[in-house]
Amino acid sequence: MKVVYNWLKDFVDVTATPQELASRLALSGTNIGGVENGAHGAVIEAEVSSNRPDCLGHLGIAREVAAIYRLSLKHVAPKPAEGAAKASDAIRVEIQSPELCGRFTARVIRNVKIQPSPKWLRDRLEASGVASISNVVDISNFVMLELGHALHTFDYDKVRDHKIVVRRAKHGEHMRTLDGIERQFDSDICLISDGDGSHAIGIGGIMGGAETEISFSTKNVLIECAWFEPVAIRRAARFLKLHTEASTRFGRGADPEMAELASRRAAELILQLAGGELLAGVVDIYPGKRAPQKIRVTRSEILRVMGADVPDKEIEASLGALGFAPVRVDQNRGAEGSLLAAWESTPPSWRAEVEREIDLIEEIARIYGLDKFPPRLPPARQGAARLPHYEAETRLRECLIGLGYREILTIPHVREERDALFRPAGITPAHLSNPLSEEASVLRSTGAVTMAAALEWNLNHGQRNARFFEIGRHYRLHGSNPVETRVLTIGATGAAREKGLYDTACDFSFADLKGDLDTIGALAARFTWSDGGPSWLHAGRSGNIGAIADDPISRTSFGVAGQLARRIADKLKLRQDVFLAELELDPVYAAMQAAKEARRYEPVPRFPAVERDFSLLLADGTKFSDVTETIQSLGIGEIHGIEATDLFRGKNVPAGKYSLLVRVILQSREATLTDAQISDFSGRIRAALETHLGAQLRAS
Amino acid sequence: MPTSDPGLDKTLSALGLTQASEVAARFAELRAHFDAQLLEVHDEAGWKRFRDTWLGRKSGVLTQITGNWLKPAAPESKPAVGAALNALRAHVESQVEERRAAIECGAEESALARERTDLSLPGVIRPVGSHHLIRQVFQAIEDIFFSIGFSVVEGPEIETPYYNFEALNIPEFHPVRDDMDTFYLDLPKGAPGPLLLRTHTSPMQIRTMERQKPPVRVIVPGKVYRRDNPDATHSFIFHQVEGLAVDTDITFCDFTGTIEYFVKQFFGPQVTTRFRPSYFPFTEPSVEFDVSCPFCGGTGTAAGGGTCSKCKGAAWIELFGAGMVDPAVYGFVNYDAKKVSGFAFGVGIDRLAMLKYGIDDIQVFFQNDVRFLGQFP
Structure with a gap:
């Protein structure tokens, strides 16, 4: 405005x-x-x-x-000269839908001269950003901007039978509005119709019809100034996608009492600027007249809500100036500042939204000045709590950041086809019914889909090295129930180590991803890996992740990790290897919590450790875990660790076999191991590996 | 070996030195000789030869003196010879040691000069990661409110119209709904009711009050969605922190005091605050909350002259909307509006981060370019 x-x-x-x-x-x-x-x-x-x-x-x-x-407000009291003929003989009004139209007033002015507006009127409209059209049309705009009430003028002679019927639209009914557009209605829309009521000439409270529009040949003018039900107007404006100055005002709740006054003000200005003769009186159908309800406001409630006092005279002056006519009604009327003070106020017709004591308190406070209420910090009543997973999430973040991963935030809205690439079978994604575009029409059903996009964005912008993580949610539908699941997504591509002064370059590999995940896994005791993984990961370089836990739910797989399948990488035009992992966080947090509670001090060994290397020739398909399990099955308590220290295939290694160097660390908690003990352990280890795995042992 | 023969291979009597003064003179000569030779020693090899000449166990000068001069000396002159020898030994030993230290030190210096690490070269960098800037701001806000007794809670992003609108006193066709263009989910036929993406974190006000009785003091960080076309200042996803405090004695003064405390913690103690009356259906009285522009000190003028780009010369920056919880809201959660009162606020995080760090395009938060992420370690 x-x-x-x-x-x-x-x-x-x-x-x-x-x-x-x-x-x-x-x-x-x-x-x-x-x-x-x-x-x-x-x-x-x-x-x-x-x-x-x-x-x-x-x-x-x-x-x-x-x-x-604290200034006085001048009254608006237009007194246009009226002729002898009565308006009620010239126009009849019937409201068939009082639930949509609470008041309808009509005045008629004959023999007006439609012409351009004088300068003062054009200036006011121009300053308000409204184009000048003709004196009568400009006057209706002027009155709206002056008094805040929208009104409409018809060419009286085009209103059939000089009769107005206000009614609901019939289903499928249509009409051409002032802006030249043919519009179709539903039965919740209020129409102004003429004659027998079958024919619409305007949409009540929104826009007039083209047919009865004022033109330069108009002789006689009908002024409509009405009041329409706000919720119905807002619904209609949204239905019609037609938001006008009138619909804004009626939609928010106009002043029903203003309808007659605004009409009179318009008549006064028309007589002044367009001449003519105003018919006597007004046709005023007012089914929606409401008696104002008194509202009480008390000092005790002001104190309870605002926390500081407002002097009596400030309360009375502000409510008075706003038209609420406050009257002190308590027993201590003479006592200034009494804690029992109470006032009764009558909301004026233009403030229909003021219905409760709190509404009056807001009026008092805002006019008195919000800065007059002194700020203070309330004392805490109880301890505050972080989110239940706050500590676990914090540890996880620290760990990831230490490992070189940068946190990202992605927009979960994605393209359906893109989401489908990463979506597990049998999962229903959450589609939007009103997306902004196809690109953003479904909520991601995995974290991986937007992680891949973030890596893609960087590769497309010349940034070939990235290590990212995101702690967010993925969204799925179970039937019609939405399920939001907390997930950690990891993405990496490019160099694990860049070439520098002291180092050679080294590309990020599956082993980097696995190592990083196992580092995180240490927070949850240990992650376990099993063969498999989703179809969007490289079949040979991917796996499922779970945890060692007593809780059978978190023992099952809760994550996947691996290299993005070439097929998908090609589709996304990713020209270098990309590694992704996605883990559901609730089981990870549960495992972290369990591991934390189970953690106990283990004395640092006092006796020296001895390392023994075993150079094995193993058949392809034999796993390192087979080796460790075989060694551990011996039950030698002095075995402190088993490490894989070298692995190669090819030269000097027969086809179908590979060479693995395994280091066993032996250590006793009781004493320094003797040569005899060590050679006994070594012998048993060799024998077990040869017997159970068919390993050939080479001198090492 | 001394150049002029001091007669070390002969006894003193064979040399004809019988007088104490003559013996002393001979020792003085030897000492002078030693001092002169010492000056010629400059490197480690020379020093070793020099040391062996004088201190060598088998045939060093001092060994010879002991064997040839001291041992055969007449008993009456022995003490004098012994004393002179000891004095010479002490001198030789200390000077030889001193010389060695001097040579080593010199050698180290020249080696250091040759091998000194170039401190302008980089070390081996192990790249560390970073928190997203939005997460950093979330954390800062959580920490401030946690310190004054606010618990942290989270809620669903997919909401029902009831929690997002109705229970917050926003019935259908309320004009406020026009300002919050909303995404709806496409649900299968027979779904119990529509679902939407929450347009604010305020639904958690209702969910929290449904779950617990007063006193309530929570903040709710999270993502929210409004169906706005993206541009430099609009994103259809952004981040909010909702705050809610309800108790039997929470007043408007507690509300403004809490907000003021937060802002001074966040922007610094120099900022001032201002509350302007406003309108939200779920708070009353409602306010818009302004902070004196922390970038121009609330003057509206930039440090280098000209209009401050952050507040556009207004001296104030509008931060967020808030207010006292509207009593109508308590009706939805079975709180007695006559007995409890409280306040609620919703802070936009993205805007706060943009203001604080001078970011002019909200989209950078979601592009995740490593060159952006790396700027906020």
Whole structure:
């Protein structure tokens, strides 16, 4: 709403500069977009909140100004000269849908001269950003901007039978509106129709019809000034996708009492600028008239909500200036500042949204000044708690960041085809019914899909080395129930180590990914790996991840990791190897918690450790875990560790075999191991490996 | 070996040195000779030869003196010879040792000069990762509120219209819904009701109050969604921290005090705050909350002159909306509006981070370019 500073002066003798005024308005509840100095003086852009339709006119803003500065507000009391003929003989009005239209007034002016508006009127409209059309049309816009009430003028002679019927639209009914568009209605929309009521000539409270529009040949004018039910108007405006100045005002709740006054004001201006003769009286059908309800406000409630007092005279002055007519009603009426003080107020017709004591308290507080309530920090009543998984998540983040992973945040809205590439079979994704585009039409059903996109974005922008993690959610539907699951997604591509002064370059490999995951796994005792993995991962370089835990749920696999399948990498045009992992976090957090609780101190060994290497020739398909299990099955308590220290195939190794160097660390908690003990252990280990795995042992 | 023969291979009597003064003179000559030779010793090899000449166990000068001069000396002159020898030995030993230290030190210096590490060369960098900037701001806010007794809770991003709107006093066709263009899910036929992506973190106000009785003090960090076309200042996903405090004695003064405490912790003690009346269906009184522009010190003028780019000359920056919980909301969670009161607020994190770090495009938060991520270690 553009507030023309000079226009305000029609209603209130404000002396503050436009800048000062704007600032005071802002601090009392009228949001200010800015102040501009134009050809017609200062214009204040007021961003009126949706609960204050009364401020969508200069009179309403002037009332705020009067309340802030304690100035008097000038009355609006137009007294247009009326002719002898009665309006009620010239126009008949019937409201068939009082639930949609609570009041309808009609005035008729004969023999007007439609012509361009005078300069003062054009200037006011121009300052308000409204185009000038003709005197009668301009007057209806002017009155709307002045009093905040929308009205409509018809070419009286085009209204059939000089009769108005206000009714619900019939299903499928249509009409051409002023803007030249043919519009179709549903039965919740209020139409203004003429004659026998079968024929629509306007949409109530939204826009008039093209057929009865005022033109330069119009002789006689019918002024409609009505009141429409706000919820119905908002619903209709949304249904029709037609938001107008009128629908905004009626949709937020116009002042029903203003309907007759605004009509009279328009008539006065038409007589003044277009001549003609105003028929006597007004046709006023008012089924929706409501008696105002008194509201009580007490000092004790002000204190309870606001925490500091407001003096009696401030309470009475602010409510009085805003039209609430406060009356002190408690037994201690003479006592200034009494804790038992109570007032009864009657909300004015333009403030229908004020219904409760709290509403009055807000009015008092905002006019008194919010800065007058001293800030204080309330004492805490109880201990505060972090999220249950806060500590686990923090440890996880620290670990990942230490390993060189950067945290990312991705937008979960993705393209359906992209999501499908990563989606496990049998999963129903959550589609949006009103996406902004196909690119963002489904919520990601895996973390991997957006992680891949983040790596893709970097590769496409010349950044070939990236190590990322994201702690977020994926979204799926179980039937019609949404399921949001916390997931950790990891993505890596490019160099694990870049070439530097002291090092050679080294590309990120599956072993890097596995090592990093096992480092995280140490927080949860240990991750376990099993063959398999989803189809979007490379079949030979992927696996499922679980945890060692007593809880059978977290023992089952809760994650996957591996190299992105070539087929998918090609589709995403990723020209280098990409590694991805995705883990459900709740089981990881549970395993971390369990591991933390189970952790106990183990004394540091006092006796030296001895290493023995075994160079094995193994058949392809024999796993390192077969080796460790074989060795451990011997039950030698002095075996402290088993490591794989070298692995090769090819030269000097027969086809179908590979060479593995295994280091066994022997250590006793009781004494230094003797040569005899060591050679006994070594002999048993050799024998077991030869017997159980068919390993050939080479001298090492 | 001394150049002029001091007669070390002969006894003193064979040399005809019988007088104490003559013996002393001979020792003095030897000492002078030693001192002169010492000056010629410059490197480790020379030093070793020199040391062997004088201190060599088998045929060093001092060994010879002991064998040829001291041992055969007449008993009456023995003490004098012994004393002179000891004095010479002490001198030789200390000087030889001193010389060695001097040579080593010199050698080290020249070696250091040759091999000194170039400190301008980089070390071996083990790259570490980083928290996302949004996460950093979340953490900062959580820590501030946690320190004054607010617990942290989370909630679903996929919500029902009831929690996102109705229970927050926003009935259908309420004008506020027009400002929160909402994403809805496409659900199978027979679904119990529509589902949407929450447009704010406020639904957790309701879920929290349903779950517990007062006193309530929570903050809710999370993602929210509004159906806005993306540009430099709009994203259809962004981040909020919701706050809610309800108790039997929470007033507007507690509300402004809490917000003020938060802002001073976040931006620094120099900022001032301002509350402007506003309107939200779920708070009353409602406010918009402004902070004096922390970048121009609330002057509206940039440090180098000209209009401050952050507050556009306004001296104030609008931070977020908040207010006292509307009594109507308590009706939805079975709280007695006559007995309890409270406040609620919703802070936009992305905007806060953009302001604080001078980011002019909200999209960078979601592009995840390593060159962006690396700027906030």
